[in-house]
Amino acid sequence: MGMKIQYFSDYEGMSTKAAQLIIDAVKAKPELLFCAATGGSPTGMYKALKEAAQSDESLFEKMKVIKLDEWGDVDSKHPVSCEYYLQEHLVNPLKITPDRYMGFSADAENPKEECVRVSCVLQEKGPIDICILGIGTNGHIGFNEPNLQMTDHCHVAKLAPSTLLNGMVINMTKKPTYGLTLGVQDILSAKHIIMLVAGSGKEEATKHLVSGKITNDWPATHLWSHPNVDCLILG
Known part of the structure; x- marks a missing residue:
């Protein structure tokens, strides 16, 4: 199957498609x-998933969630933290x-120990069934930044x-x-x-992503080595 790329003319259409993929998967494996x-x-x-949950309260009652990443050295109650965002949305x-x-x-308090802890959680509860990703302007996924070598597992990222x-x-x-990331x-x-793929300033990253050439300079291109990726692009 590889990577399936779809383009959308509006953000709502892209969001609805992504939500439907998740809803279908949850119905098959709650x-x-x-x-x-x-x-x-x-x-x-997430807004579309919220609406689905309101119309079917049992839909997500067994689904488990793991965070992709988190800003380091930021209070979890601070509005910019990933924790705050995920609690809200x-x-x-x-x-x-x-x-x-x-x-x-x-x-x-100890970021490296926290990464070890999350690695153990993922080993126990995983593998992940569905992973949602955005793309950074530099092509990062999570906080896996462009580097000479990619890091395989949970780590503290510069x-x-x-x-x-x-x-x-x-x-x-x-x-x-710093960042904490899978x-x-x-x-x-x-x-x-x-x-x-949505938002301004991502044209260069998107161009490299859709090219199909895997390079550590644009980490998202590593998704081409995965057998089942839905890439939804606004624009």
């Missing part, structure tokens, strides 16, 4: 493990109970300058000093990946 990304790209999709609307929600803590211009943190006076192999171990 207890699936869902890896959740944050940011502007998936917000519309996914966890609370879909009534994901604490026993079905896992991932990096933004408040972790954030690229372009990542610190992300809309979630651009206005912070004290920027995050590694490239953790992502590629997912059974199904849904990549959402």
Whole structure:
């Protein structure tokens, strides 16, 4: 199957398509493990999932959620944290109970130990059934930044300058000093990946993604090595 690329003329259409892929998967396997990304790209999709949950309260009652990544050195209650975003857009609307929600803590005192903890959780609860991804302006997925070598598993990531211009943190006076993220192999171990490409400044990253050439300079291109990717592009 490989990567299936679809283009959408409007954000709502892209979001609805992504949500339907998830709803179909949850109906087939209610207890699936869902890896959740944050940011502007998936917000519309989460809104559509919320609407689905309102019309069928039992739809997501067994689904498990793991966070893709988290800003380091940011309070989990701060509005820019991935934790705050996911509580607002996914966890609370879909009534994901604490026993079905896992991932990096933004408040972790020891980031490396936190990565080991999440690796163990993923090993126990995984593999991921559906992984949601956005793409950074530099082609990153999660906080897997362009590098000479990709990191396979959960790790503390040095954030690229372009990542610190992300809309979630651009206005912070004290920027995050690192990121916590699943590694490239953790992502590629997912059974199904849904990549959402939306937002400004991503033209270059998108061009490299759709080219099909795998390179560490544009980490998202590694998705071409996966057998089941839906790539939904706005534009």
